[in-house]
Amino acid sequence: MFSYDAETRYTWFKGESLEPERQFELVGMIVGLALYNGVILGINFAPIVYKKLVGEQVGLEDVKIAFPGLGKGLEMLLDWKEEDGDVEDVFCRSFDIEYEVWGKVRTIPLVHGGSNIPVTNANRKEYVDLYINHYVNESVKRQFGAFRRGFHRVCGGPALKMCRAEELEMMICGTNELDFKDLEAGAKYDDGYDANHEVIKNFWSVAHSMSHEHKKELLMFVTASDRVPLKGLGNLVFVIQRNGPDTERLPTALTCFGRLLLPEYSTKEKLENRLITAIENAKGFGLV
Ligand SMILES: *[C@@H]1O[C@H](CO)[C@@H](O)[C@H](O)[C@H]1NC(C)=O
Numbered sequence: 001m002f003s004y005d006a007e008t009r010y011t012w013f014k015g016e017s018l019e020p021e022r023q024f025e026l027v028g029m030i031v032g033l034a035l036y037n038g039v040i041l042g043i044n045f046a047p048i049v050y051k052k053l054v055g056e057q058v059g060l061e062d063v064k065i066a067f068p069g070l071g072k073g074l075e076m077l078l079d080w081k082e083e084d085g086d087v088e089d090v091f092c093r094s095f096d097i098e099y100e101v102w103g104k105v106r107t108i109p110l111v112h113g114g115s116n117i118p119v120t121n122a123n124r125k126e127y128v129d130l131y132i133n134h135y136v137n138e139s140v141k142r143q144f145g146a147f148r149r150g151f152h153r154v155c156g157g158p159a160l161k162m163c164r165a166e167e168l169e170m171m172i173c174g175t176n177e178l179d180f181k182d183l184e185a186g187a188k189y190d191d192g193y194d195a196n197h198e199v200i201k202n203f204w205s206v207a208h209s210m211s212h213e214h215k216k217e218l219l220m221f222v223t224a225s226d227r228v229p230l231k232g233l234g235n236l237v238f239v240i241q242r243n244g245p246d247t248e249r250l251p252t253a254l255t256c257f258g259r260l261l262l263p264e265y266s267t268k269e270k271l272e273n274r275l276i277t278a279i280e281n282a283k284g285f286g287l288v
Contacts, residue, residue, distance in 0.1 A: 001027070001143070010046040010066055013147070015139035016101045021146035028150025031172060035155050040174040040227040048136055050165040050172075053148060058136050060128065070135070074128050082121055093119040095127060097134055110134055174227035178215045180208055186234035190241040193262075200240060202268040206275060217279040224255035246270075250278040 001019050002011045013024075034041050046066035051058050060078075064071030080087050087093075095114030099106050109115055110130040119127045152160075160168070184204050193200050207218065216226035222238060229235050237258035243251070246266040251274060253260050265271040 005067075008046070008066065008068065009044055011044055012046050012049075012066065013140040013143045015143065016099075017143055019143075021142060024143045024146035025150035025153075028147040028152075029154055030150075032151040032154030035172050038229070040225060040229055041172055042225060042227055043173065045169075047165065047169060049144075050169045052136070052144065053151060054160060054163055054165050054168055056165050058132070060132065063132055063135070067135075074131060077119070077124055078128055080121075080124075086121055087124050088118045088120045091119060093127070095119065095130065097131060099139075108134070171230055174229050175232075176228065178212065178219070178228060179233055180204075180210075180215060183207075183233035183236065183238055186236060186238060188237075188239045190239055190259075192242040193240055199242075199262065199264050199271065202265070202271050203240065203262065203275075205268065206272045214276065214279065217282070218275075221279045221282045222253045222255065222260045223258045248274075250274050252278070 095117040220226045243261035
């Protein structure tokens with residue numbers, strides 16, 4: 001149903017998808033329900049998706065973000081200097097778009113009889129506009145239309161119109177900024193730990209000096225998501241619970257409750273070593 005671009009890491013709709021519309025409608029409803037219930041989703045739709053959802057204009061800049069190869073090609077065509085030759089001779093394009101669908105190349109005219117109309121210096125702007133319209137609108141009309149319908153069934157209404165596309169994206173996906181000061185401020189402690197406990201001081205000292213990747217892994221380890229809710233990490237349930245005396249064992253977590261089970265490691269170095277080992281090697285759920 002969706003395509004995934006390994007370079008941009010964006011998800012986009014598959015225009016040639018044969019899935020029935022209600023499948024896309026269902027995905028739209030799930031995204032809407034998540035938004036309604038304040039659940040942050042780890043999806044990575046191209047920003048164009050949010051622009052289309054709130055009805056903002058999509059242009060070449062957006063195409064360059066979501067589909068860099070195509071965007072660069074179209075931009076080159078627009079920026080081509082006339083003194084370097086005519087666009088018609090250099091690019092040899094006509095008013096159509098070629099697709100590979102299920103292993104076969106299909107040619108779709110952008111205007112009536114487009115395959116016989118060459119792209120020239122004079123009409124290239126029109127060509128680029130039509131191309132983008134086809135790419136982001138026409139080619140995914142059925143799939144995106146159903147998705148939008150599903151989304152609007154849950155989250156339609158005037159409030160959506162007050163959002164900009166980036167705000168909508170943030171509400172659905174959270175932000176990427178990991179403010180661990182916020183996380184520390186909102187953290188709670190259990191079973192003998194408190195903010196002034198030596199182990200807890202060591203923990204935060206280690207956590208604050210972590211790389212961005214390790215911070216994400218720590219969040220993933222404890223809460224099963226590396227996404228940050230819109231109101232920030234201070235709003236996350238994050239509990240550090242004492243899990244027995246000093247030991248060689250690794251820390252564990254109860255992700256459903258946002259609890260880190262941290263043994264009372266004797267030194268900061270040991271805590272760092274055990275913690276990093278645990279988060280680097282965590283793979284989903286295990287029985288403790
Ligand atoms: C896509 O369709 C919408 C709605 O019909 C239109 O407003 C918009 O201009 C189109 N986008 C492009 C890039 O042509």
